[in-house]
Amino acid sequence: MSQSQSFNLVSDPWIKVLKKDYNETEVSLIELFDNSSEYLQLSGDMKSQDLAILRLLLAILLSIYTRFDTDGNQYDWVDLDDEWRVIKIDEDDVKTIGRSLLKTWKTLYSQKNFSSKVAEYLEKYKSKFDLFGETPFYQVNATVYDQNVPENKQIVKGKGTVTVKQINRRISESNNTPSIFSPKTENEKNKINFAELARWLITYQNYTGVTDKTKVNAKNKFSVSPGWLYSINPVYIKGKDLFDTLMLNLNLADYDKNELETQLCQKPVWEYDDINEYIQQRLSGMFPDNLAELYTVWSRMLHIEWKNEQPTIFSAGLPKLDNKNIFLEPMTTWRKNKDNEEFPATRNKNHLNEAIWRNFGQYIKVKKEGNYRVPGIINWINKLKSEKILAKHDNVNVTTIAMISDGNATSQAPYAEVVDNMDAKADVLFDNTPDIARQWPTRIENEVLNTQKIATYFYWFAKEVSKLRGNDDKNSGWASKEVAQLYDKLNLPFYSWLASLKSNDDRDEKVQEWRDNLNKIVAIQAGNIFRDATANEIIGRDKDNIFTSYNKLRRNVYVSLK
Numbered sequence: 001m002s003q004s005q006s007f008n009l010v011s012d013p014w015i016k017v018l019k020k021d022y023n024e025t026e027v028s029l030i031e032l033f034d035n036s037s038e039y040l041q042l043s044g045d046m047k048s049q050d051l052a053i054l055r056l057l058l059a060i061l062l063s064i065y066t067r068f069d070t071d072g073n074q075y076d077w078v079d080l081d082d083e084w085r086v087i088k089i090d091e092d093d094v095k096t097i098g099r100s101l102l103k104t105w106k107t108l109y110s111q112k113n114f115s116s117k118v119a120e121y122l123e124k125y126k127s128k129f130d131l132f133g134e135t136p137f138y139q140v141n142a143t144v145y146d147q148n149v150p151e152n153k154q155i156v157k158g159k160g161t162v163t164v165k166q167i168n169r170r171i172s173e174s175n176n177t178p179s180i181f182s183p184k185t186e187n188e189k190n191k192i193n194f195a196e197l198a199r200w201l202i203t204y205q206n207y208t209g210v211t212d213k214t215k216v217n218a219k220n221k222f223s224v225s226p227g228w229l230y231s232i233n234p235v236y237i238k239g240k241d242l243f244d245t246l247m248l249n250l251n252l253a254d255y256d257k258n259e260l261e262t263q264l265c266q267k268p269v270w271e272y273d274d275i276n277e278y279i280q281q282r283l284s285g286m287f288p289d290n291l292a293e294l295y296t297v298w299s300r301m302l303h304i305e306w307k308n309e310q311p312t313i314f315s316a317g318l319p320k321l322d323n324k325n326i327f328l329e330p331m332t333t334w335r336k337n338k339d340n341e342e343f344p345a346t347r348n349k350n351h352l353n354e355a356i357w358r359n360f361g362q363y364i365k366v367k368k369e370g371n372y373r374v375p376g377i378i379n380w381i382n383k384l385k386s387e388k389i390l391a392k393h394d395n396v397n398v399t400t401i402a403m404i405s406d407g408n409a410t411s412q413a414p415y416a417e418v419v420d421n422m423d424a425k426a427d428v429l430f431d432n433t434p435d436i437a438r439q440w441p442t443r444i445e446n447e448v449l450n451t452q453k454i455a456t457y458f459y460w461f462a463k464e465v466s467k468l469r470g471n472d473d474k475n476s477g478w479a480s481k482e483v484a485q486l487y488d489k490l491n492l493p494f495y496s497w498l499a500s501l502k503s504n505d506d507r508d509e510k511v512q513e514w515r516d517n518l519n520k521i522v523a524i525q526a527g528n529i530f531r532d533a534t535a536n537e538i539i540g541r542d543k544d545n546i547f548t549s550y551n552k553l554r555r556n557v558y559v560s561l562k
Contacts, residue, residue: 005306007194009129009137010122014195015053017242018043026195029129032057033118036243044199046170047419048403051234052206053199054249055295055331059268061114061250062292064121066264070107072117075100078264084124086265094260101253106389109247128270131194131304138201138302140275145303148279149316153214155305160214162315164190164197167204169403169414190310197311201302206230207403208299209412215317216301218283224317225299226412230403231323232332232344235363235375238397238421251291251330251380263328266292282318287326294328297321330376333362342373347402349415353484355491356400356420357498358448363398363422364429366445367436378429385426392427392503422495427503443507444498447514451490454560458522459483461553465529465546468537486525493517515561522557526550 007014013026017039024043027035042050067078067086074080077090077097091097108114122129129137146154153160192200208227215224225231239245255263267290272278279301288294303314323329324341332344345362347354356363365374365382378398384390399421405412431440462479471478497514530550537546 005132007131007198008126009131009198010126012194014198016042016044016199020241029057029060029122030119032242033060033114033122036114036246037112037241039242041238041242041245045168045196046203046417047401048169048207048229048417049199049203051236051401052203052229054236054245055206055229056202057246058249059266059292059295060118060121061246062252062295063266063268063271064117065104065108065250065252066101066266068115068117069100069104070111070115072115072120083271084121085267085271089260089264091260097260097264098253102387105247105250105252109389112243114243125270131198135270135275136304137198138205138269138298140279140301140303142303142305144275144279145301145314145316147276148216148301149214150217153316155303155314160212160314160316162212162313164192164200164311164313166211167200167313168192168196169200169203169207192311205298205300205302207414209405209414210317210409211411211413212300212315212317214315216279216283218319222283222285222319225320226405227299228294228297228321230405230412231321231346232329233347233400234331234402235333235377235398235400236331237377237381238399248381248384249331249377251377254330254376254380254383262289264290266290268292269296269298279318285319285322287321287323288328291328291330327373327376330380333359333375334373347404347418349404349407352404352416352418353487355487355494356398357422357491357494358452358487360422360441360448361445364441364444366441381426382430385430390426392425394426395423395499396426396429397421397423398429423499425499425502428498428501431503433503438507440501440503440507443511444501447511450515450560451494451518454518454522454557455483455486457553457556457560458486458526461526461549462529464544464549465533465537468540468544468546468549469534470536482525482529486522489521489525490518493521519557519561523554526553 010029013028013031015027015029015032016024017027017032018024018041020038020040022040032039042053044050044053067080067084068074075097077093077100079087079090081087089097127133128135131137131139134141140148142155149160204227206227206229208225208230210224210226215222237245237248239248269278278298282298288297298318301316301318305312305314323343327342329344334342335345336342360366363374363378365372365378381390381396385392400418402418403414404416404418406415428440433439436442459479459482462482466478494514497510497517501510530546533546539545540548
């Protein structure tokens with residue numbers, strides 16, 4: 001490859017977007033930020049890729065608007081070097097900092113476009129966004145790579161490589177395990193153009209797995225990172241268009257007052273002068289202390305050699321991030337272990353079809369007491385509503401995109417992609433009615449829990465029918481499938497009901513509306529089983545038959561819904 005070769009993400013088209021006429025196109029970073037309100041959404045090769053690129057775009061915006069206001073003026077409380085990197089934050093007046101950042105956000109949102117400072121910033125760091133050169137984008141040069149890997153894994157040895165078909169998460173094929181349902185033919189799997197490569201590099205750093213074996217040199221042993229987005233249950237807010245989505249997820253003025261200086265010192269990976277410094281920081285085990293760095297965190301040190309415009313990708317693992325009690329990440333739900341330690345929640349392949357409304361309380365705060373954590377991005381939207389920046393009747397589209405691994409500890413290869421969302425009005429999700437028992441989140445969560453209880457009754461009904469059919473107690477697969485079908489029938493009605501709620505609705509009437517619908521759907525699904533009853537199920541055994549089982553279900557449902 002010629003030394004003058006260039007493909008620069010700042011000026012060359014590579015990001016797939018969906019225009020408002022529903023045609024797809026590829027745009028550069030400059031084009032995207034200049035025209036973001038003209039695009040409906042990112043439209044990459046898969047939704048997980050869109051999320052990874054969204055976070056990179058947010059890292060750029062965070063790095064600019066925590067330093068400059070919408071007129072391009074540097075804030076009085078921040079000191080910058082010649083490269084616009086933060087030297088120091090003056091923390092003497094926390095309220096002033098908060099007000100100025102919120103003012104910047106409000107001005108951007110009302111103007112419906114980003115300021116010229118975005119283009120200036122990208123121009124300043126343009127060399128770091130080129131796929132080629134001495135500081136290639138999301139890679140290291142040959143010298144840096146060889147300095148940081150064992151001698152037997154250096155580039156000249158030709159070892160420690162991953163193929164294009166492996167970093168392409170729609171294929172995810174190693175040389176040992178062919179992908180049967182690949183979207184590309186065998187001859188095309190390892191072919192890629194520069195725009196595709198840029199998208200998959202970002203995706204691969206976020207959803208990596210652990211199939212590759214080369215590690216960066218380190219004094220102590222470490223477990224390699226599977227990719228940060230692979231390690232959380234991602235959630236973000238989808239807006240009316242791409243500008244709206246970027247802004248709603250740009251939590252510009254939502255910082256821990258006790259860690260203001262570090263959290264406002266945004267430092268994405270491209271702002272490191274020496275990439276060796278970044279690698280050493282990753283090896284130190286330190287969790288990023290600012291969002292721009294977290295949104296651009298590497299799981300691998302990559303180097304690319306080129307031949308006939310096709311890449312050979314060398315890869316060396318970086319340490320897995322310690323995620324215990326680290327709350328900087330705003331785009332995840334949370335879980336606690338038995339020791340009350342908190343971690344980002346994750347999804348596994350056993351819960352692929354579990355719609356997010358069934359875990360409503362993990363996404364939306366439904367109780368005030370206790371140490372109860374919801375995604376930071378939800379708190380940010382609540383802040384915008386409290387500040388009357390978002391109208392109470394504005395819709396909030398809570399969206400989750402998760403790439404699920406195969407559960408194999410030695411590979412963590414992609415198994416499935418899950419995309420789901422729930423839509424509700426801001427004053428419903430963040431209802432501040434004085435009576436907590438009447439607040440919509442509390443009422444909604446109660447109906448979710450009640451629905452789950454009824455689904456459990458339905459499971460026991462289906463299991464009793466299965467037993468009447470001659471299946472043993474351990475064979476509950478058929479009953480589980482029937483419950484899954486019940487939930488499939490409930491998903492759309494629940495989402496429609498949720499979207500219909502208003503703050504001035506009569507709570508009891510709207511709850512009864514859902515319960516009537518739930519009762520009807522359960523009756524239909526149970527009736528389908530009842531109508532297919534065999535002679536054995538009708539005759540039954542030990543005084544039990546399908547009639548007694550059905551009546552028991554209907555009685556339990558009646559008691560639960562009255």
